[in-house]
Amino acid sequence: MRKVLVLFAHPKFEHSEANQALIQAISGIENIEIRDLYELYPDFNISIQAEQEALFEAEIVIWHHPIYWYSCPPLMKQWIDLVLEFGWAYGPGGIYLKGKYIANAITSGGSQEAYQYDGRNNYKIEDFLRPFEQTARLCNMTYLPPFQVAGTHKISAFDLKKKAESYRKFLLELRDAADLSHFKNL
Amino acid sequence: MNGFLVNAILYILAAIICVPLAKKLGMGSVLGYLIAGILIGPYLLGFITNEGQGQDIMHATEFGVVMMLFLIGLELEPKNLWKMRQLILKVGLSQVLITSALVFGIGILFEVQWQISLAIGLSMALSSTAIVLQSLKEKNQMNGPNGRLSFGVLLMQDIAVIPILALLPLLIIGDPILSTNASEMHGLIDSLPGWAQTLSIFGAIGIVVLLGQFGFGPLLNYVAKSRLRELFTASALLIVVGISFLMELVGLSPALGAFLAGVILANSPYRHALESDLEPFKGLLLGLFFMAVGSTINFSLIFNNATTVISLTMGIIVLKTVILMIIGKSRKLSLSDNLSFAIGLSQVGEFSFVTYAFALQLGIFDQSISDTLMAVTALSMTITPILMVVLDKVINPAINKTHKTIEKEMDSIEEHNKVILIGFGHFGSTLGRFLRANGVEATILDSDPDRVEYLRKMGFKVYFGDGTRADLLLSAGVMDASILISALDNTEYSIKLVELCKEEFPHLEVMIRAKNRYDAFELMEMGVKNIYREHLDTSIRMGEDLLKKLGFRAHTVHRLAKQFRDYDESALKVLVNFKDNTDEYISKSRQQIEMQESLLSGELMRKFSVNDHTWDSDSIKEAVNSEEKPAE
Numbered sequence: 001m002r003k004v005l006v007l008f009a010h011p012k013f014e015h016s017e018a019n020q021a022l023i024q025a026i027s028g029i030e031n032i033e034i035r036d037l038y039e040l041y042p043d044f045n046i047s048i049q050a051e052q053e054a055l056f057e058a059e060i061v062i063w064h065h066p067i068y069w070y071s072c073p074p075l076m077k078q079w080i081d082l083v084l085e086f087g088w089a090y091g092p093g094g095i096y097l098k099g100k101y102i103a104n105a106i107t108s109g110g111s112q113e114a115y116q117y118d119g120r121n122n123y124k125i126e127d128f129l130r131p132f133e134q135t136a137r138l139c140n141m142t143y144l145p146p147f148q149v150a151g152t153h154k155i156s157a158f159d160l161k162k163k164a165e166s167y168r169k170f171l172l173e174l175r176d177a178a179d180l181s182h183f184k185n186l
Numbered sequence: 187m188n189g190f191l192v193n194a195i196l197y198i199l200a201a202i203i204c205v206p207l208a209k210k211l212g213m214g215s216v217l218g219y220l221i222a223g224i225l226i227g228p229y230l231l232g233f234i235t236n237e238g239q240g241q242d243i244m245h246a247t248e249f250g251v252v253m254m255l256f257l258i259g260l261e262l263e264p265k266n267l268w269k270m271r272q273l274i275l276k277v278g279l280s281q282v283l284i285t286s287a288l289v290f291g292i293g294i295l296f297e298v299q300w301q302i303s304l305a306i307g308l309s310m311a312l313s314s315t316a317i318v319l320q321s322l323k324e325k326n327q328m329n330g331p332n333g334r335l336s337f338g339v340l341l342m343q344d345i346a347v348i349p350i351l352a353l354l355p356l357l358i359i360g361d362p363i364l365s366t367n368a369s370e371m372h373g374l375i376d377s378l379p380g381w382a383q384t385l386s387i388f389g390a391i392g393i394v395v396l397l398g399q400f401g402f403g404p405l406l407n408y409v410a411k412s413r414l415r416e417l418f419t420a421s422a423l424l425i426v427v428g429i430s431f432l433m434e435l436v437g438l439s440p441a442l443g444a445f446l447a448g449v450i451l452a453n454s455p456y457r458h459a460l461e462s463d464l465e466p467f468k469g470l471l472l473g474l475f476f477m478a479v480g481s482t483i484n485f486s487l488i489f490n491n492a493t494t495v496i497s498l499t500m501g502i503i504v505l506k507t508v509i510l511m512i513i514g515k516s517r518k519l520s521l522s523d524n525l526s527f528a529i530g531l532s533q534v535g536e537f538s539f540v541t542y543a544f545a546l547q548l549g550i551f552d553q554s555i556s557d558t559l560m561a562v563t564a565l566s567m568t569i570t571p572i573l574m575v576v577l578d579k580v581i582n583p584a585i586n587k588t589h590k591t592i593e594k595e596m597d598s599i600e601e602h603n604k605v606i607l608i609g610f611g612h613f614g615s616t617l618g619r620f621l622r623a624n625g626v627e628a629t630i631l632d633s634d635p636d637r638v639e640y641l642r643k644m645g646f647k648v649y650f651g652d653g654t655r656a657d658l659l660l661s662a663g664v665m666d667a668s669i670l671i672s673a674l675d676n677t678e679y680s681i682k683l684v685e686l687c688k689e690e691f692p693h694l695e696v697m698i699r700a701k702n703r704y705d706a707f708e709l710m711e712m713g714v715k716n717i718y719r720e721h722l723d724t725s726i727r728m729g730e731d732l733l734k735k736l737g738f739r740a741h742t743v744h745r746l747a748k749q750f751r752d753y754d755e756s757a758l759k760v761l762v763n764f765k766d767n768t769d770e771y772i773s774k775s776r777q778q779i780e781m782q783e784s785l786l787s788g789e790l791m792r793k794f795s796v797n798d799h800t801w802d803s804d805s806i807k808e809a810v811n812s813e814e815k816p817a818e
Contacts, residue, residue, distance in 0.1 A: 043744075045745060045748050045749075086809070
């Protein structure tokens, strides 16, 4: 069983029904640790030590966040800036993340259709997530395709419940599957 | 004097023996007191020999009922009372009228003179405020559906006393025995013409309202400033006694007047202080009252006329229960609530003793009728608490098992907050403002009467009182609260408070303001987790601003300040272990300070904080350059 670390960043979690449903679906499961970054670091003073220790123990890492202006909320970026240190995560001696798997789990107001080349946002969600993909690559991690809940402004309670359930399955499979190579091509 | 002491010992001993026993058996204190009264009364142990003594005590301690209504009034804000007006009027009035009418009718059927029947009917319609409210409070049902309904009925009955007393003299058939005594019962305004009587009744109510609104506040403020607690208690007593006197003067029920005054004072800052000061008086007086009732039960009369007395008692209990059940049904009470409501109110009340005596003096009753009725009343007051025990232990659990009832949500009479904030000086009021700005209402206590008045004017709901007193905290609702904040500026009081909470209210989480690190040490040793040194944050914030003025970048300073504070807090946790050993303490704290300073200054010298290599390209540049150099 692999250890899964969910790094969750939402500046107004109490108002996000979608993320509440997702987080609820994955809470209290063995070997799935959720770090609620905005609750841990309300003043953006991220404890690098604590974060690196959590990373070190995990084999699967999830950046779980809403998409704001085609990117992540600022604390998530702060986390990347501070925690993925030169000489620890990359560069000479930066070997501690090597071989781990990482993926984005994202919620977006825009629908699936909006994130197409002929859609309103002109690019696919994967294109907007390139910085994350490249970050992972620089740290010698395997970047997996994202888990996405799109169109959260209009989603029905039923669909949301289904999505939350599939998020749970997604993480359980990452935790338990013997071989993760098929994930890369999803 | 000797007799008094002996009596006092007897009563108290009987109470000490019977009441805890009754409570242990789940019977409630009322029944315990009644049994204690019976026990020491003339028919069992015979400690109290003549009945007159019991009656005297009963009359004297009826004042407990007045106090109880004053206290209930204190918990009921005028706007909530106004919301209950329908309930009081409809439910209460129909209960009084229907019961009186039916008893009257039954009397006529048995060919009792109509005047006597009417007097009996009116007396029997009333229930015992003392027994019912005391039991409801003990069972914490005052805010439940049956509690509210019971309260409405009792309040209407208290109002009904006025017309009943006015009506009785019109029923005179024989010669009044003691006409002078009778007029005493009725107050001093009897000699006035009708319109003047009405006018003086309204005048008296007006005086109570005006005093409550404008008189009592300044009086209590003046007294509170003397900081003599007994004087405050005395003033509280003065208010209740004074109102009772005024009400009796115009022939109104003192209980009703006290209730009115209580309602008006419910919004006052002295509410919780008044409550906690009067509570023991009320409890003692009511206890004595119930014992007196128990001791006046005339068992020889009951045994001689067993059939009459018992059938009358049972008859009246059943009749009242049935009427109340129908009323409860019409108000959509669930079956178990309805049973509690109906049986709870089915006894004849203490006020009937007054009407019997009055009717006797007026010559409506003869001595034997009056004696029988007294026995019936006292017996019914003893039987209904027993019935209630049966109901609570046997019948209601059975009902609730068969069909679960979803209780309708009633708006509560009292407001109870999760947070209690003690001390509302500059520190506390800033905190209170912040809480209020975020929709968190706290129950606020402060012991400076002037400040309380001032803050009240500014719209804060502050109550006067010493927050380190358990009784005051209780009346401020500490049992329903989960967090207690001490913003007191004197740590000694805070320590007292922490001790009190540990002993009496262990469910509370305490958050304490501390003056400095020495006070913080003391609090830490007592196991307090949440300690807030008042100068820490302000001085660091000042330092932050200073550094910014000296040209430091704001964000860097912000992060450094946070680090400094964290270091300081963790250093405190280390230093607390050495605080008693001065030498070690000094060396340890010097070590701590040095460490702190070196860490921080090191960061400054290197112009970056240990924390964020990423934002400094120095190390990357170094690495990149060293890689590139060989290639060059």
